[in-house]
Amino acid sequence: MAGETRRSTEMVQCMVKVTCCGKAGGELYMRGVSLVMEDMEGGEVSGKEGVGILMKAMEFGERKKVSEVGEMEERYERFLGLIRERREMKFKRQKVRDGVSTIVAFVVCVWFCYLADL
Known part of the structure; x- marks a missing residue:
């Protein structure tokens, strides 16, 4: 579904x-x-x-019934906070993934250079 x-x-x-x-x-x-x-x-x-x-x-x-404007604004601010947290977590995961990819690419490059010298 x-x-x-x-x-x-x-x-x-x-x-x-x-x-x-x-x-x-x-x-x-x-x-x-x-x-x-x-x-x-x-x-x-x-x-x-x-x-x-x-x-x-x-x-x-x-x-949930929203009776006051302040309550509605508070719920919206909470929603925006969740969005902000989610984007930060996504950015951190991407940063870690990029770092690991860089290290793997470097190791593979060094390994190929080592094999070429043999």
Whole structure:
């Protein structure tokens, strides 16, 4: 099923965008509603994967009502902190991988030079 490649504890940010129109002093009409989902890396989630995540969230997700603006800002700051931590961990892993690759390339080069001298 869609979304199984991701961990079930991964967070996504969901935004509902409502487009309205109307005339000054007149009634307000809703033209459209769209749901935008963003994963921890900042990429948009759409299609089957987005629907799968939305279905799991509706079925098993924890529901929290946000009553105050401060609480909403605090939750968003926490989300941004998680994104920042995730990027830092990704950068550290990449740095270690680059270091190991450099060492292996150096050892292989020295080994080939040694074999060429024989």
